Amino acid sequence: MSVPAILWLRQDLRLEDNPALQAASSNPLIALYIWDEKDPRSPGGASRWWLHKSLYVLKQSYEERGVQFIFRRGNPLDVLKKLVDETKACSIYWNRCYEPYAIKRDQEIKSYFKEKNLLCQSFKGVLLIEPWEVHTKSKEPYRVFTPFWKSLQSSSFSRPLPTPRLQGWKTQVASESLEEWGLLPILWGKGLEQIWQPGEKQAHVKLKQFLKDKVEDYACKRDYPSENITSLLSPHLHWGEITPLQIWNCVSYAHGEKAIPFLRQLGWREFSYHLLFHFPELPSKPMRSSFVHIPWEVDLEALKAWQKGQTGYPLVDAGMRELWQTGGMHNRVRMIVASFLVKDLLLPWQLGEEWFWDTLVDADLANNAVNWQWVAGCGADAAPYYRIFNPVLQSQRFDPQGAYIKQWIPELKDLNPPHIHCPWQAPSEILHKAKVKLGVTYPFPIVDHALARKRALAAFRIVSP
Ligand SMILES: Cc1cc2nc3c(=O)[nH]c(=O)nc-3n(C[C@H](O)[C@H](O)[C@H](O)COP(=O)(O)OP(=O)(O)OC[C@H]3O[C@@H](n4cnc5c(N)ncnc54)[C@H](O)[C@@H]3O)c2cc1C
Structure with a gap:
């Protein structure tokens, strides 16, 4: 009787150009996704939404090709041991992940099964x-x-690989249901659904x-x-x-x-x-170690204003509201809001990284941490610490008509340039005409950029070579 191969899917939720699938396909196949309960960086809220939707369609794609797709929860080594026991599988295949925790986990799994003479192979797939x-x-x-x-x-x-011809393992294997994992947020998902359609x-x-x-x-x-x-x-x-x-x-x-x-x-x-x-410590530690000495000012009210898009700087607020409503944000705006958090508010970049981790649909340990460190000035090839974005000039330059601001801040929709970039400088009759009441319908700036810039330069001087 033939024995199955296990294809362990992780950050490779597809059929095409999948080297692990290609290798596994010479055997009858079981496709497996494990909700790793040990992962210290398990997906944030928006990513869980994505994961749920993506797994849902992927399961269908595999099943249409006669391959059962199973869900299991727990410590991956325990889950795999149990599945190998149940099915007498002869091999396990996966595409490599590069997060420090995942590397260690996968090495342990490989050496465990190597000792048991079970073939365990990993591939470059992402x-x-x-x-x-x-x-x-x-x-x-x-x-x-x-x-x-x-x-x-x-x-x-x-060249990318085509989808191989697949044969499923015929004996039914128990699976948890995706729904019982509770990955979907209660209310938040609605905004994400209007914008994104996960799946290959x-x-x-x-x-x-x-x-x-x-x-x-x-x-x-x-x-x-x-x-x-x-x-x-x-x-x-x-x-x-x-x-x-x-x-x-x-x-x-x-x-x-x-x-x-x-x-x-x-x-x-x-x-x-x-x-x-x-540099596996970079998600939490600055690559330039002198940055640990920066005297951050952990003002939680300011953090909250930034998270909710209530800083009084329209382009920053537009970006943060886009993020909250859609799980996405344009790259230029990410740089501006990140610079605002680190330089204007003098909050540690790790707090911004954490918020992005929870709210971005594309939250990615490598891209997120490297970009936050780049903006903060402490990463590899980073912007120099004294380069501080002026949120008003950035707004005038990259959203000259205020179209992006109006899309995400409806209370400013009747304000036009130049005032939409800095409503606190607008004459009162213009604000009145645009139905903007500062401090009521839209906040005053929570910091004065010119003063905040001076404060940041003084705080960051500690890291100057
Ligand atoms: C503070 C901050 C945090 C970020 N966090 C993330 C994150 O968690 N996940 C993430 O994927 N990207 C992150 N980025 C990078 C970038 O903003 C997004 O990749 C990009 O906005 C995604 O939109 P797109 O697919 O339309 O990009 P496109 O402009 O179409 O680029 C194509 C692809 O290139 C890659 N890419 C683009 N810009 C970058 C970049 N600066 N660094 C690394 N890869 C890039 C992405 O995979 C992207 O899909 C971050 C940037 C900043 C400034």
């Missing part, structure tokens, strides 16, 4: 290049993006739309949040519903040189994973 495949001339990990990017660009990649199929729909309507203008419009010109592929990439290899192939084949500014962003994703692998 990156273009493994973090250990590239290094500087002196064999050190990269800390600067440009040479990393050159190295990535000069690498050659294989939708990831490819988005990629096609991007190639058809957006990629040509990406370079010149990508910094303008109201243009809606970016790919919106980040949550699909995080959950592995599409691979960077698939994107790289399609984009570079169809658009050549013109696609480079977009591919460069995928390069930042690879760089973030490279950094996380080599």
